[in-house]
Amino acid sequence: MKKLTVLSIMAASFLLVGCGDSATGAEAKAATEHKTESTMKCGEGKCGNAKKTETTKKCGEGKCGGDKKSAATEAKEAATTAVEKTKEAVAQKASEVKEAATKAVESVKEKASSAVDSAKAAAASAASAATAAVAAATASGPDGKAIFAKCAGCHGADGKTKAMGKAPLLAGQAEADLETKIKAYKAGTRNEHGMGMLMKGQVASLSDADIKAVATYISGLK
Numbered sequence: 001m002k003k004l005t006v007l008s009i010m011a012a013s014f015l016l017v018g019c020g021d022s023a024t025g026a027e028a029k030a031a032t033e034h035k036t037e038s039t040m041k042c043g044e045g046k047c048g049n050a051k052k053t054e055t056t057k058k059c060g061e062g063k064c065g066g067d068k069k070s071a072a073t074e075a076k077e078a079a080t081t082a083v084e085k086t087k088e089a090v091a092q093k094a095s096e097v098k099e100a101a102t103k104a105v106e107s108v109k110e111k112a113s114s115a116v117d118s119a120k121a122a123a124a125s126a127a128s129a130a131t132a133a134v135a136a137a138t139a140s141g142p143d144g145k146a147i148f149a150k151c152a153g154c155h156g157a158d159g160k161t162k163a164m165g166k167a168p169l170l171a172g173q174a175e176a177d178l179e180t181k182i183k184a185y186k187a188g189t190r191n192e193h194g195m196g197m198l199m200k201g202q203v204a205s206l207s208d209a210d211i212k213a214v215a216t217y218i219s220g221l222k
């Protein structure tokens, strides 16, 4: 039994050595093949090292991990750049919108203020026109034509009607004579045809200026 064991060990050793040699030879062959052939066929478990080498070579020259890493970095950078560009564009657009809004508000303000200004100017000119009209009316004094309107019923619009069938025609009479006669009726001192009191009632409310104005108007009637 002991002998057999020893023999067995020896046999095993020989086998191992032989296999080892054979494996080494295969490795060397595989390495050589790998050097000459770009594509290498493994599959029998004998070229494990070569396969490993190939894998290592593929990834060891920065073509696997390195590439992946740099691609990821590039994508990240591109994304960052895109985000920054978008941010810039948004900021630019926002500032443009803000500017436009500010301009719109300013133009509305301007229009409103100019509208207020023109309203003020219109009010001022209306006021000055009114003042001028009042001044003109005051300067020109009583309106003789307007006063004569109430006399025309008896004396005629043209002063050529014989009032109550008795009074002489007023048209053609001198301004001074008319003024004197009207003032006399007002004072109650004139009564040529028994109608002096009637005439007094017609002219009682007239001022000296009114009497002068209406006398001037009547003297102008042709």
Ligand code: HEC
Pocket: 147, 148, 150, 151, 152, 153, 154, 155, 163, 164, 166, 167, 168, 169, 170, 178, 181, 182, 190, 191, 192, 193, 194, 195, 196, 198, 199, 202, 203, 214
């Ligand atoms: C209701 C009619 C009537 C009205 C209105 C009237 N008159 Fe007479 N007027 C007479 C009569 C009538 C006489 C004559 C009076 C008299 O007897 O002296 C007269 C006389 C006169 C005379 C004198 C004429 C002359 O030469 O003798 C004058 C001037 C006169 N009127 C002016 C006026 C004026 C101005 C008014 C208006 C503010 C006026 N009258 C309104 C009826 C009227």
